[in-house]
Each structure stands twice: as C-alpha cells, then as structure tokens.
Amino acid sequence: MTVLEAIQKSTEFLAKKGVESPRLQTELLLAHLLKMPRMKLYLNFDRVLVPTEIDSLRELIKRRGQREPLQHIVGSTSFCGHEIIVSRAALIPRPETELLAELGWKFLVTRHSSLVTALDFGTGTGCIAIALAAKCPNAKITALDVSAEALALAKQNAAQNQVAERIEFLHGDGFAAFQSEGRVPRVPNQNDGDEVGDSQRSSLREFDLLISNPPYIASAEIETLDPEVKDFDPRGALDGGADGLDFYRRLAAEAKPFLKPDGKIMLEFGDGQADAIKLIFENEKWIVEAVQDDYSQRARIITASLNG
Numbered sequence: 001m002t003v004l005e006a007i008q009k010s011t012e013f014l015a016k017k018g019v020e021s022p023r024l025q026t027e028l029l030l031a032h033l034l035k036m037p038r039m040k041l042y043l044n045f046d047r048v049l050v051p052t053e054i055d056s057l058r059e060l061i062k063r064r065g066q067r068e069p070l071q072h073i074v075g076s077t078s079f080c081g082h083e084i085i086v087s088r089a090a091l092i093p094r095p096e097t098e099l100l101a102e103l104g105w106k107f108l109v110t111r112h113s114s115l116v117t118a119l120d121f122g123t124g125t126g127c128i129a130i131a132l133a134a135k136c137p138n139a140k141i142t143a144l145d146v147s148a149e150a151l152a153l154a155k156q157n158a159a160q161n162q163v164a165e166r167i168e169f170l171h172g173d174g175f176a177a178f179q180s181e182g183r184v185p186r187v188p189n190q191n192d193g194d195e196v197g198d199s200q201r202s203s204l205r206e207f208d209l210l211i212s213n214p215p216y217i218a219s220a221e222i223e224t225l226d227p228e229v230k231d232f233d234p235r236g237a238l239d240g241g242a243d244g245l246d247f248y249r250r251l252a253a254e255a256k257p258f259l260k261p262d263g264k265i266m267l268e269f270g271d272g273q274a275d276a277i278k279l280i281f282e283n284e285k286w287i288v289e290a291v292q293d294d295y296s297q298r299a300r301i302i303t304a305s306l307n308g
C-alpha cells in the first residue's frame with residue numbers, strides 16, 4: 001500500500017466514524033508515524049509502506065475512529081509555540097486559550113517591575129502558566145489546580161519547557177488552597193486602599209494578574225458534547241455547574257483580596273456567556289474593561305479590574 005492509498009483508505013474509515021476533518025486527521029497521524037512534517041507526505045505519495053508501518057497506522061487510525069483525540073494519540077500539542085504533553089489528567093489546551101495567554105503576557109510586560117506575579121487558576125496542563133513564564137522573564141507564576149493529576153502533568157510540562165523554577169504549583173479547591181498554605185490575604189473593607197500604604201498593600205495582595213480558563217460547560221450539556229471532549233477531557237475541567245457560571249461567581253466574589261489594587265483579572269468563557277458574566281462581575285463591583293472575541297468573532301475573554 002502506498003502513502004496515498006493509505007491516506008485515502010484511512011480517510012474513508014474516519015469519515016464513516018463521524019470524525020471531523022478525516023483527511024487532515026489521517027495525514028497528521030501518518031506524518032506522526034513516519035516522523036515527517038505533514039506537507040512532506042505530499043512528496044511521498046508513491047512511497048510504499050512496509051508491513052510494520054501499515055500495522056502501526058491501522059492501530060492509530062483505529063484509536064482515532066474510537067474518537068480518541070488526536071492530541072492524546074500523539075501525546076502532545078502545541079500552545080503558544082510550546083510543546084505541551086497531554087493526557088487524560090487535564091483538558092487539551094485549545095487554540096482560543098492562546099489568545100487569553102497572549103492578553104495576559106501583554107499586560108504583564110507593561111508592568112515595568114523587577115518581579116511581576118500571576119495566578120493561573122485551574123492550570124490543567126500548565127499551558128497558560130508556561131506561556132506567561134516564557135514570555136515574561138521577570139514573572140513568577142502560581143499555578144493552582146484542584147486535580148493532583150493535572151498538577152503533576154503541569155509540573156512535567158513546566159520542566160520540559162524550562163520554566164519550572166518560576167512556577168509555583170498549588171494544590172487545592174480554589175482560593176482555599178492559599179489558606180491551607182497559611183497565605184491568607186487581607187479581607188478588603190470599605191476603606192480599602194485608603195489607610196494602607198503602597199508597599200504594605202502590595203505585600204498583602206499577591207498578584208498583578210489573575211488569569212483563568214475555568215470549567216464553563218453547563219452540567220447537563222456535557223453529555224451532548226463530541227465524544228473527544230466528553231469521554232476524554234476530565235469532567236472536572238468541563239463542569240461549570242447548572243448554568244456553567246459557577247466559577248465566574250466564585251471568582252467575582254473571592255478574587256479581589258488576591259489582586260494588587262491595579263491588577264487585572266482575565267477569564268475565558270464559553271460562547272454566549274458574555275452578558276451573564278459581565279453582569280456577575282459588575283454586581284460584585286468590578287470594572288469590566290473589555291470583552292474580547294476569539295478567531296471566529298465570538299466574545300470569549302473578559303478583562304476586569306478593581307479600580308479601572
């Protein structure tokens with residue numbers, strides 16, 4: 001069987017199994033197997049595959065036909081130019097989230113301070129934390145997750161991308177993780193900011209940036225998602241509660257004491273959630289500075305601050 005014949009046969013098989021973009025998926029798997037860039041396949045259409053290659057390809061295509069995500073089969077994905085190892089322990093990083101990370105590092109580099117700090121709330125594979133640390137050499141990132149398995153993967157990814165020494169990993173359920181570490185922020189009061197000096201204030205409030213792509217799928221919707229998502233991404237990375245907005249309520253209510261007074265919070269959210277999330281933050285007295293679109297012109301990222 002030639003490369004071209006293998007592509008045609010496998011594409012047909014994946015199409016029957018309901019896989020989206022079956023030809024592209026086939027080419028990516030074959031390129032992975034043959035250890036060549038996908039485009040090079042086109043120069044090798046007439047190459048005859050040896051029996052072991054055919055067996056291996058059959059195995060890869062079978063897994064993809066069972067709707068295992070391509071990234072799990074090849075073991076990694078690219079995020080902001082970094083290779084990120086993926087597994088069932090954490091959500092596969094999505095291209096939209098690269099936009100969030102980019103907004104984050106663009107904000108951090110404007111801070112002109114010898115040390116800038118960010119909290120990646122729900123770090124998963126560590127992709128956002130790693131991108132921030134790599135783009136901002138003076139940044140120290142705290143990567144928080146409730147899943148110990150995800151944190152172990154994030155640590156592995158940070159080490160592989162040579163930024164582990166600037167990322168602190170914190171295990172726990174949201175901001176409660178700081179309490180178990182004995183790092184309790186000052187609870188803001190009505191006169192907040194008035195009687196506390198700048199140096200004191202910044203030592204009490206840790207972060208320049210709080211960034212997160214929290215779980216935002218409504219619980220009942222999870223079953224309607226593609227098998228690649230509902231059967232392979234961890235449920236804890238998807239489930240945002242009855243209306244998908246639980247984490248935004250939590251963040252709007254609990255994040256303030258963790259931000260520096262001129263810090264920002266930047267959050268990804270799902271398509272159609274912009275108005276509800278804006279309202280949640282405004283009701284908690286945040287100043288919503290921007291709502292930004294993804295590559296398909298759908299509102300997907302909110303930026304808010306305490307003082308505008």
Ligand SMILES: C[S@@+](CC[C@H](N)C(=O)[O-])C[C@H]1O[C@@H](n2cnc3c(N)ncnc32)[C@H](O)[C@@H]1O
Binds near residue numbers: 097124173215237
């Ligand atoms: C949608 S995933 C995002 C992962 C990664 N930041 C990304 O963008 O690809 C959400 C992450 O939040 C974590 N998470 C869920 N509930 C949490 C909680 N209560 N406290 C901290 N992290 C939580 C999940 O384990 C998961 O890794």
